[in-house]
Amino acid sequence: MNNVVEILIGLVPLLDRIKTSIEESTGTIPKASTQLSSVTQATEMATVEILNTLDGMTERIGSAEGGLVSMKNDLGAAAAPVQGKLQEIEKTLAETRQDAMNIAMALQVQDITSQQIAGVTHLIETVRQQLLSVLGQMDKDLEHAPSPGPEAPSGHFDSNAQFNRSTERQDDADAIIQQWQKVNHE
Amino acid sequence: MKFLVVDDSLTMRRIVINTLKTIGYAEVVEAGDGKDAMAKLLSEGADFLITDWNMPEMNGLELTKWVRANAQYGNMPILMVTTRGNKEDVIEAMKVRVNNYIVKPFTAQGLKEKIDAILKTVETKPA
Numbered sequence: 001m002n003n004v005v006e007i008l009i010g011l012v013p014l015l016d017r018i019k020t021s022i023e024e025s026t027g028t029i030p031k032a033s034t035q036l037s038s039v040t041q042a043t044e045m046a047t048v049e050i051l052n053t054l055d056g057m058t059e060r061i062g063s064a065e066g067g068l069v070s071m072k073n074d075l076g077a078a079a080a081p082v083q084g085k086l087q088e089i090e091k092t093l094a095e096t097r098q099d100a101m102n103i104a105m106a107l108q109v110q111d112i113t114s115q116q117i118a119g120v121t122h123l124i125e126t127v128r129q130q131l132l133s134v135l136g137q138m139d140k141d142l143e144h145a146p147s148p149g150p151e152a153p154s155g156h157f158d159s160n161a162q163f164n165r166s167t168e169r170q171d172d173a174d175a176i177i178q179q180w181q182k183v184n185h186e
Numbered sequence: 187m188k189f190l191v192v193d194d195s196l197t198m199r200r201i202v203i204n205t206l207k208t209i210g211y212a213e214v215v216e217a218g219d220g221k222d223a224m225a226k227l228l229s230e231g232a233d234f235l236i237t238d239w240n241m242p243e244m245n246g247l248e249l250t251k252w253v254r255a256n257a258q259y260g261n262m263p264i265l266m267v268t269t270r271g272n273k274e275d276v277i278e279a280m281k282v283r284v285n286n287y288i289v290k291p292f293t294a295q296g297l298k299e300k301i302d303a304i305l306k307t308v309e310t311k312p313a
Contacts, residue, residue: 048200055204101208104201106291111193112269114195115269156194162269176277176280
């Protein structure tokens, strides 16, 4: 009997430590969520800046291409000696335009990672809610416990989003659509 | 042809709109979610809808259902552009009658091919 009492007496400080630890954790999670959210905002801002720069580049490439065409027209037969050089410039401009396009398309990674981050934020908010529930059971006086806060939205993102250049997922989707259209005679 | 591009990501809207311009479609209206899209469609109109799936307020599936039930825009071509690539997701989208489906990340060529394919189907479909 004495042993049981000793164990129970020993459990009290342990439970206190667990409670303190849970309180600290639940208090830290909102800060983590805010930081993750600011990461998403910052990357979106930076991505838009890059897209603006690419737009400017593409516009200038267009002007250069237009200028080249005008110059060739103006020179007429006199352009013959530099024809090779002009074609090289045209090719370089076309390649640069394509590079700008490729960079823009690669920036889809920002949307995809922001969805992954939203998934993580949702997950840690769920953990926080569960910890608060445990805390509520441990301590009925919740005056000092952190407030539950708003429930994290779950339908605005795809936590399984992936930046995958393979065409496999699109090919699978196409096969399903084809099958669907066949069955439904569309 | 006027496009309505719906995505809660500003980055994705910019990329889709830039791609549309590159492939020859300059007239574009944009919206940040399904509700915004409904308002834009009613106020500004559009001929072709490109929508994301996961969005706040109203998602792409709900928007598609609303468009299909609308007397004026019920037959509008709809292309869903989303990160969701599971079989169940694609079937769910087909059930609400999207015309086609692109899994992100997409390429400019991929987007063009899907738009062309949808327009071809719409044109050849008897009235």
